[in-house]
Each structure stands twice: as C-alpha cells, then as structure tokens.
Amino acid sequence: MTKKALILIADGTEEMEFTITYDTLVRAGVECTSANVQSGGSPYGSVGTSPALVVCSRSIKILPDTNLQPLEAGPDKYDVLIIPGGLKGAETLSQSTEVQTLVRQYYEGNKIVAMICTLAAKTAGLPRQQVTSHPVIQNDLTTAYDYKEDSVVVSDNVPGKGILVTSRGPGTAFPFAFKLVELLCGKAKSDELRGPMMFPPSVPYPC
Amino acid sequence: MTKKALILIADGTEEMEFTITYDTLVRAGVECTSANVQSGGSPYGSVGTSPALVVCSRSIKILPDTNLQPLEAGPDKYDVLIIPGGLKGAETLSQSTEVQTLVRQYYEGNKIVAMICTLAAKTAGLPRQQVTSHPVIQNDLTTAYDYKEDSVVVSDNVPGKGILVTSRGPGTAFPFAFKLVELLCGKAKSDELRGPMMFPPSVPYPC
Numbered sequence: 025m026t027k028k029a030l031i032l033i034a035d036g037t038e039e040m041e042f043t044i045t046y047d048t049l050v051r052a053g054v055e056c057t058s059a060n061v062q063s064g065g066s067p068y069g070s071v072g073t074s075p076a077l078v079v080c081s082r083s084i085k086i087l088p089d090t091n092l093q094p095l096e097a098g099p100d101k102y103d104v105l106i107i108p109g110g111l112k113g114a115e116t117l118s119q120s121t122e123v124q125t126l127v128r129q130y131y132e133g134n135k136i137v138a139m140i141c142t143l144a145a146k147t148a149g150l151p152r153q154q155v156t157s158h159p160v161i162q163n164d165l166t167t168a169y170d171y172k173e174d175s176v177v178v179s180d181n182v183p184g185k186g187i188l189v190t191s192r193g194p195g196t197a198f199p200f201a202f203k204l205v206e207l208l209c210g211k212a213k214s215d216e217l218r219g220p221m222m223f224p225p226s227v228p229y230p231c
Numbered sequence: 232m233t234k235k236a237l238i239l240i241a242d243g244t245e246e247m248e249f250t251i252t253y254d255t256l257v258r259a260g261v262e263c264t265s266a267n268v269q270s271g272g273s274p275y276g277s278v279g280t281s282p283a284l285v286v287c288s289r290s291i292k293i294l295p296d297t298n299l300q301p302l303e304a305g306p307d308k309y310d311v312l313i314i315p316g317g318l319k320g321a322e323t324l325s326q327s328t329e330v331q332t333l334v335r336q337y338y339e340g341n342k343i344v345a346m347i348c349t350l351a352a353k354t355a356g357l358p359r360q361q362v363t364s365h366p367v368i369q370n371d372l373t374t375a376y377d378y379k380e381d382s383v384v385v386s387d388n389v390p391g392k393g394i395l396v397t398s399r400g401p402g403t404a405f406p407f408a409f410k411l412v413e414l415l416c417g418k419a420k421s422d423e424l425r426g427p428m429m430f431p432p433s434v435p436y437p438c
Contacts, residue, residue, distance in 0.1 A: 043250040043291055047401070050289040058291075077294055082257040084250055084265075085294040087284055158429060175431040193429030194254070195405075222365060222400030224382040228433050 027054045027208045030102040032123060033088050034061045036112025039080035040194040041140050045106055048201035051217050052209050057102070059092040061120050081110040094122045099133035099186075103208060107139040109158060109193065114141035124148040131186040138189040138204055140197065145169070145188060153179040155190040176203045198223075234261045234415040237309040239330060240295050241268045243319025246287035247401040248347045252313055255408035258424050259416050264309070266299040268327050288317040301329045306340035306393075310415060314346035316365060316400065321348035331355040338393040345396040345411055347404065352376070352395060360386040362397040383410045405430075 029049050033042055046056050060075045075088045099105075105126055107117050117123050118141055127148035130137045139145060142157035146168055155169045156177040165171055175196040179188040187207065191200035206214040236256050240249055253263050267282045282295045306312075312333055314324050324330050325348055334355035337344045346352060349364035353375055362376045363384040372378055382403040386395040394414065398407035413421040 038254075039250050040247075040254050043246050044401075046291055047245075047247050047287075047289040056290075080254075082254040083263075084253055087292040087294060175429070193427070194251075195425070195428040195430030195434070198402075199431060218402070220400070221402040222382070223402030224406060226435050227402070 027104075028102045029054050029056045029104045029106055029204075029208075030097055031056055031058045031106040031108070032061050032092065032117055033058050033078050033080075033086065033108065034113045034116040035079050036110050036114075036116065037078065037080050037108050038110030038113065038140070038194055039082060039084040039086065041108040041110065041197045041200075042080070042086070044194075044197035045108065045201045045204070048198070048217065049204060049208075051221075052205040052213050054205070054208055057090060058086075058088040059090050059097060060088040061092045061117055061123060081113065092122060094126065097126055099130045099135040102135070104136040104138055104204060105130045106204070107137075107141045107144050109140035111160075114143055114161075117141055118143035118147045131188065134184060134186050136187045136189060136204070136207055138191075138200070140191045140193065140200065142190045145190065150188060151182070153181065153188060155179065155188065156192055157190060158193045175199050178203065178207075234311075235309045236261050236263045236311045236313055236411075236415075237304055238263055238265045238313040238315070239268050239299065239324055240265050240285050240287075240293065240315065241320045241323040242286050243317050243321075243323065244285065244287050244315050245317030245320065245347070245401060246289060246291040246293065248315040248317065248404045248407075249287070249293070251401075251404035252315065252408045252411070255405070255424065256411060256415075258428075259412040259420050261412070261415055264297060265293075265295040266297050266304060267295040268299045268324055268330060288320065299329060301333065304333055306337045306342040309342070311343040311345055311411060312337045313411070314344075314348045314351050316347035318367075321350055321368075324348055325350035325354045338395065341391060341393050343394045343396060343411070343414055345398075345407070347398045347400065347407065349397045352397065357395060358389070360388065360395060362386065362395065363399055364397060365400045382406050385410065385414075 075091045078086050156172045176191045202214045282298045285293050363379045383398045383406050409421045
C-alpha cells in the first residue's frame with residue numbers, strides 16, 4: 025500500500041531541509057503532501073482555501089500543496105508527520121497548538137513523527153527520550169531529553185507509542201530522508217535510491 | 232562587492248539541485264536571482280510580467296524571482312550563470328536558444344557558467360574541455376568533451392575565456408554549491424559555511 029507523508033511548512037522554513045525530504049520520499053514512491061501552517065493558526069477544522077505562498081529562510085518561494093487542515097491531517101490519514109527546521113519556520117511550527125496536537129496524535133497513534141525542528145517535540149510535551157537537534161537549540165532540550173550528537177536519532181523504545189526521528193540541519197537532511205525511506209519502505213528501497221542521486225563515492229550515506 | 236548569481240529554472244527542474252545551490256549561495260552572501268525559462272521561449276527582450284509558478288521534477292512548486300529577460304541576464308549583470316538539472320527541466324533549458332546564447336556570452340565574457348544540466352554546454356557549442364554529468368547523458372557528451380566521473384569538474388584552461396563548472400546530480404549539489412562559493416567568495420567563506428549546516432562528521436565536503 026502506498027505510504028503517505030504530511031510535511032509541514034511555514035514562512036522561514038529551511039528550504040533545503042523541506043525539499044531534500046519531500047523529493048527523496050517522492051523518489052521512494054511515498055505520496056507527499058505539504059501543508060502550510062500560518063503564524064497565528066487558522067480556525068480548527070476550517071475548510072481549506074487556496075494555500076498561500078511560503079517564503080522560506082533563504083528567500084525561495086514555495087507553494088505548498090494545501091493549507092494545514094487539522095481534521096484532515098491526523099495519523100489516520102498519513103504514516104508520518106514531518107517538521108523541517110529553519111529558525112523562523114521552526115518557531116511558527118513548534119508554537120502552533122494545532123501542530124502540537126498533531127505531534128501528540130502521531131506519537132500516541134504509533135506512527136512516525138520526524139523533525140529537524142526538534143523544539144516541536146518539547147512544545148508538544150513528548151516524554152523523555154533520545155533526541156538530537158541543531159546545536160543552536162541544544163540548551164533548550166538537554167533538561168527534558170537525552171541529547172545525542174548523532175546526525176539522525178531514531179527513538180522507538182516505548183512499546184505502543186510512535187517513533188520519534190530527529191535530525192540536525194540541512195547537512196543531515198539526506199541521511200534524515202533516507203532513514204525515513206528505510207522506516208516506511210524498507211532498507212532495500214533506501215539503498216536503491218542512492219545510486220541515481222550520484223553522491224560522491226566518499227560520502228558514506230546512510231551515515 | 233556583492234557577487235550576483237542568475238539561476239535558471241523551468242518545469243521539471245530538479246528541486247534539490249536548484250534549492251541546495253540557491254540557498255548555499257545566499258548563505259555565502261551571494262545575491263541570487265532565479266529566472267523562469269518557459270518551454271518554447273519568450274520574445275527576445277520582452278518586458279517581464281509576473282513570473283509563473285514552476286512545477287519541479289518531484290512536484291514541488293516554486294515561484295521564481297523573475298521571468299528570464301535575456302537583455303537583463305547577461306554577464307554584465309551577474310558573475311555566474313547556473314543551470315540545474317532534472318530530465319524535463321534540463322531539456323527545456325538546454326534547448327532554449329536564449330539560454331544557449333547566455334551560456335556562450337558568459338563563457339566568452341570570462342565569467343562562470345555552472346551546470347548540473349551539462350547538455351546545455353553542448354547545445355550552446357562550448358568547445359572541447361573537461362566535463363562531467365549525470366550518467367544518463369554521458370553518451371551524448373563523450374565525443375565532444377573529455378568526460379570525467381568526478382563529482383564536480385572545474386574547467387578553466389582557456390586563457391581569456393570563462394570557467395565551466397559541471398556536476399552530476401542531487402547527491403553532488405552540495406559540493407557543486409561549495410565550489411561555486413569558493414570561486415566567487417574564496418575558500419575561507421566556503422569553509423565557514425559548512426559548520427552551521429551540520430554535515431555528518433564522516434562527510435568530507437568538499438569532495
């Protein structure tokens with residue numbers, strides 16, 4: 025069955041982190057939907073109007089596939105919820121009560137929550153477990169979580185709960201995306217993707 | 232003085248190659264302008280209207296900064312002309328007579344022409360020199376050029392002519408972008424960028 029990913033985006037999202045994850049998942053056959061999260065939120069359950077253009081962290085303008093409609097965005101609809109980083113985008117996404125609710129729903133619903141914006145794990149109140157993040161927010165996470173400096177951290181140690189995948193920045197976006205492909209579609213699919221993407225022979229993805 | 236880059240984009244452009252290059256150059260302080268090249272071209276010297284949305288190779292929709300206006304796009308206006316790959320996008324860009332003219336102008340004007348879509352070097356009639364490309368078009372290039380399998384190839388061996396930089400795919404887009412930063416802004420700037428981007432310690436960029 026086709027796997028489905030919901031990828032959140034907001035003004036200030038890091039466009040490489042968003043694009044590398046979305047594109048790599050599409051290459052793996054995952055059906056990706058990007059959803060615009062407006063600063064300040066939208067009425068819960070609002071019927072979507074046309075999504076607005078997002079201005080990313082380095083000024084690339086992306087038109088998301090849809091606006092975030094929380095009632096259509098739950099773990100019954102998608103296999104993974106993905107939250108890219110980018111300073112201003114991460115702030116909007118981690119402060120959104122709608123996003124916080126979704127993070128809890130995916131985690132409680134035994135699905136995958138994947139974020140380069142690790143602040144959203146904390147604002148959603150996910151319990152203590154292993155995480156990583158961009159070092160600029162490390163101090164906000166070390167009390168509540170077991171902080172690691174690995175490029176991608178997969179936390180899956182609570183039976184019946186979801187998998188939390190965290191990562192560090194644009195430079196870890198490829199290994200982050202490959203890890204998601206592996207979790208959703210298996211290691212063989214992840215390995216198969218890498219050849220045509222032409223990584224230098226010296227780059228040991230996944231790493 | 233601020234360096235300026237013109238980055239072409241068309242329907243079917245590989246969004247990771249476009250985004251990684253644009254974003255990395257912006258991080259280096261390079262002023263980037265993305266220009267939409269419509270399949271079939273636009274009247275030479277036409278005055279730009281609002282740029283149309285581009286649908287990239289894996290369905291990410293990007294709004295370019297402007298439409299390509301050839302009279303405003305020459306080597307007197309920018310330091311580097313960049314042409315990303317992506318099968319359908321590469322076809323549109325390499326077949327555009329406006330793009331072919333620009334490639335020749337930058338090369339003859341002693342500026343940098345950088346492409347992951349190496350077909351554009353051939354369709355523009357650039358002379359024999361070292362190039363690389365995605366392997367799917369290798370056979371189209373081996374007669375006219377000295378084909379290399381390096382991740383990034385910098386060809387700068389004709390005095391008075393420009394520098395041709397070619398690369399292979401999304402997996403080589405980071406080293407491609409860092410090489411452009413090095414050529415435009417120096418090695419120190421390229422080195423400085425890498426830290427905050429959080430590449431895994433095992434990834435030896437530039438490589």
